[in-house]
Amino acid sequence: MKTQITLRLKEQPSIPIEAESIIPENLxxxxxxxxxxxxxxxxxxxxxxxxYFTVEISELDGDSLPADxxxxxxxxxxxxxxxxxxxxxxxxEMEIQGSAGFHxxxxxxxxxxxxxxxxxxxxxxxxxxxxxxxxxxAGNFVGAAYRGRTQGMSGGTILIKGNAGQMVGSKxxxxxxxxxxxxxxxxxxxxxxGTILVxxxxxxxVGANMERGxxxxxxxxxxxxxxxxxxxxxxxxxxxxxxxxxxxxxNLNQSLKATLFKHYSxxxxxxxxxxxxxxxxx
Amino acid sequence: xxxxxxxxxxxxxxGSLCDDLEVEVENNEIKKVKNVCAIGRNKIxxxxxxxxxxxxxxxxxxxxxDAYNEAARILTEAKAPIIYGLSxxxxxxNSEAVELAxxxxxxxxxxxxxxxxxxxxxxxxxxxxxxxxxxxxxxxxLIVIWGANPMESHPRHFNQYSVMAKxxxxxxxxxxxxxxxxxVRPTMSSKNADIFLQITPGSDFxxxxxxxxxxxxxxxxxLTDESLVGGVPLANWRELVEMMKxxxxxxxxxxxxxxxxxxxxxxxxxxxxxxxxxxxxTRFYAIPMRGHANVNGSNQVLVWRTGFPLAVNFYRGYPRxxxxxxxxxxxxxxxxxxxxxxxxxxxxxxxxxxxVKYLQSIPTILIxxxxxxxxxxxxxxxxxxxxxxxxxxxxxxxxxxxxRLKKIIDFPCPSDYEVLHAIKERVSHVKNS
Numbered sequence: 001m002k003t004q005i006t007l008r009l010k011e012q013p014s015i016p017i018e019a020e021s022i023i024p025e026n027l028x029x030x031x032x033x034x035x036x037x038x039x040x041x042x043x044x045x046x047x048x049x050x051x052y053f054t055v056e057i058s059e060l061d062g063d064s065l066p067a068d069x070x071x072x073x074x075x076x077x078x079x080x081x082x083x084x085x086x087x088x089x090x091x092x093e094m095e096i097q098g099s100a101g102f103h104x105x106x107x108x109x110x111x112x113x114x115x116x117x118x119x120x121x122x123x124x125x126x127x128x129x130x131x132x133x134x135x136x137x138a139g140n141f142v143g144a145a146y147r148g149r150t151q152g153m154s155g156g157t158i159l160i161k162g163n164a165g166q167m168v169g170s171k172x173x174x175x176x177x178x179x180x181x182x183x184x185x186x187x188x189x190x191x192x193x194g195t196i197l198v199x200x201x202x203x204x205x206v207g208a209n210m211e212r213g214x215x216x217x218x219x220x221x222x223x224x225x226x227x228x229x230x231x232x233x234x235x236x237x238x239x240x241x242x243x244x245x246x247x248x249x250x251n252l253n254q255s256l257k258a259t260l261f262k263h264y265s266x267x268x269x270x271x272x273x274x275x276x277x278x279x280x281x282x
Numbered sequence: 283x284x285x286x287x288x289x290x291x292x293x294x295x296x297g298s299l300c301d302d303l304e305v306e307v308e309n310n311e312i313k314k315v316k317n318v319c320a321i322g323r324n325k326i327x328x329x330x331x332x333x334x335x336x337x338x339x340x341x342x343x344x345x346x347x348d349a350y351n352e353a354a355r356i357l358t359e360a361k362a363p364i365i366y367g368l369s370x371x372x373x374x375x376n377s378e379a380v381e382l383a384x385x386x387x388x389x390x391x392x393x394x395x396x397x398x399x400x401x402x403x404x405x406x407x408x409x410x411x412x413x414x415x416x417x418x419x420x421x422x423x424l425i426v427i428w429g430a431n432p433m434e435s436h437p438r439h440f441n442q443y444s445v446m447a448k449x450x451x452x453x454x455x456x457x458x459x460x461x462x463x464x465x466v467r468p469t470m471s472s473k474n475a476d477i478f479l480q481i482t483p484g485s486d487f488x489x490x491x492x493x494x495x496x497x498x499x500x501x502x503x504x505l506t507d508e509s510l511v512g513g514v515p516l517a518n519w520r521e522l523v524e525m526m527k528x529x530x531x532x533x534x535x536x537x538x539x540x541x542x543x544x545x546x547x548x549x550x551x552x553x554x555x556x557x558x559x560x561x562x563x564t565r566f567y568a569i570p571m572r573g574h575a576n577v578n579g580s581n582q583v584l585v586w587r588t589g590f591p592l593a594v595n596f597y598r599g600y601p602r603x604x605x606x607x608x609x610x611x612x613x614x615x616x617x618x619x620x621x622x623x624x625x626x627x628x629x630x631x632x633x634x635x636x637x638v639k640y641l642q643s644i645p646t647i648l649i650x651x652x653x654x655x656x657x658x659x660x661x662x663x664x665x666x667x668x669x670x671x672x673x674x675x676x677x678x679x680x681x682x683x684x685x686r687l688k689k690i691i692d693f694p695c696p697s698d699y700e701v702l703h704a705i706k707e708r709v710s711h712v713k714n715s
């Protein structure tokens with residue numbers, strides 16, 4: 001039978017905690033005492049998981065789950081002052097029943113991270129694989145590159161039901177980001193490749209300096225004059241993407257399934273090989 | 283009575299670092315300053331031994347030793363200390379501050395994280411074609427001033443280095459140069475320009491986007507010559523681009539109007555890309571109009587010591603860099619630090635109220651020559667000899683040229699470097715015992 005490890009927040013930290021040690025592969029196969037003594041960084045001091053969490057290991061019902069599979073991790077409480085949750089995880093399942101702090105799922109390589117509340121800045125920054133789902137909203141730099149880096153997210157999927165901040169998918173290289181709500185300025189800044197979909201409204205400067213990649217907007221938006229209108233069409237891949245999103249629990253309006261898009265190419269200043277698709281029938 | 287005249291003194295007020303000042307000293311007191319702007323004169327005349335901040339711990343007068351010990355106690359007990367400021371002190375003191383930050387596992391930042399920092403970040407991504415102010419003086423025949431007002435912020439810049447200066451290949455000075463000012467309102471500087479383009483606030487990115495396209499003769503979707511871009515007709519922007527391409531040596535001097543308007547570092551990435559692209563036609567350069575005298579030096583030293591220019595964090599024992607996460611303003615607003623060393627700056631005058639309010643609630647150590655808005659409530663106040671007046675050291679001008687500052691008069695207190703060094707010694711003593 002598969003096990004579940006539950007970490008219940010018992011005390012809010014006065015200073016943000018860096019908690020990249022709490023990832024499924026790190027907790028897998030460890031005893032309660034070992035998990036309790038895993039390190040967390042509070043400012044410049046090293047503290048322990050037990051200082052902030054009550055840990056419980058329980059068994060999940062269901063025969064279909066192999067006994068040796070990685071335990072499911074559940075974190076409970078308002079973890080908005082816990083940074084780097086799920087950072088670098090490469091397998092397993094982690095669910096945060098509350099909000100998460102900076103860098104949640106950043107550098108992630110595989111597995112699934114579910115955040116029931118809100119996420120903050122650098123959600124899935126430079127992630128390479130896996131899937132992040134956020135029920136609430138996210139901050140700035142979703143799937144973006146850290147300062148000084150040339151490439152952002154290079155694989156995987158980020159699904160946000162609520163809104164996102166600025167610079168979503170900045171310098172993104174591969175993968176998919178979908179935002180159910182609105183997002184801030186410079187969506188897909190300097191994008192290199194990959195796909196971003198925004199169902200709500202966007203801020204200004206969509207796709208500025210993008211080199212390649214696809215930005216799909218379901219609401220009309222003003223583009224910079226360095227984006228050139230090409231045609232109105234129904235891209236073949238849209239049906240596949242629609243189906244894929246639907247299967248991952250990111251539901252879009254049924255009427256969008258066979259919609260037309262206005263196709264713009266840009267940014268002219270960077271070679272105009274990127275594309276912005278704006279939905280025609282909303 | 284001893285009277286002495288000091289020549290070629292470097293002024294430590296703004297990023298221009300004028301280095302031709304004449305200072306007259308009588309009985310260890312500065313009596314007269316020549317070849318200086320009004321702001322520089324006031325700063326030098328005010329920073330004299332009789333105007334020093336008091337030496338205090340928790341509001342009570344004390345010895346230097348007591349102050350050092352209390353500072354070391356506060357800092358070693360803190361879980362998340364920050365060292366902030368360093369924009370008006372020497373490169374040597376900056377280097378010592380980095381060592382203290384490393385020893386304490388503290389965060390370290392300077393005011394550039396909320397003034398010219400975006401320009402520094404942009405340079406990491408797209409680089410910067412730049413030159414020295416000497417080259418501007420001797421060669422530039424087109425000067426574009428964007429979001430800056432040097433007449434009021436860097437009063438001698440025009441005469442010394444740019445608009446008015448007579449240079450080797452610009453012997454006629456002002457007559458030999460074309461000057462374009464781009465700003466959201468008319469300023470003292472824009473009055474001196476041949477062309478003033480008054481733009482809509484926050485539209486810089488769109489304007490530069492169009493300029494880049496025009497420079498490369500690309501089409502512009504939906505725009506005609508009459509269309510307004512940032513409140514100015516496209517035809518005017520086309521004229522500016524032609525002027526840029528036709529110049530022999532052009533320079534963009536950009537200020538906080540560009541670094542802190544909507545888009546911040548992206549505005550600068552864009553304009554530096556434009557400057558780079560213009561080099562296909564002519565020589566074109568950009569220089570940031572840095573404010574505080576050594577804020578550039580502070581970036582330079584941080585890069586030299588840690589690899590990163592601002593917002594550096596040593597909490598984990600090694601330097602990490604992430605503006606927005608580790609920059610002073612954001613950390614204070616989010617209440618993420620529990621002790622602060624404020625050195626050679628006045629956060630109470632510069633930062634938003636919420637940040638200052640939080641700073642007031644944590645133990646604070648202030649190292650500054652004169653009283654400022656932090657002095658009344660700082661736990662430890664250590665007065666220091668002002669750099670360039672009471673102590674020598676190195677400053678970096680806005681164009682990255684290092685200049686050596688002189689000591690002119692004696693002060694009854696140590697320098698920033700000596701204070702940081704003493705605190706560092708005590709911290710290492712506490713850590714080792």
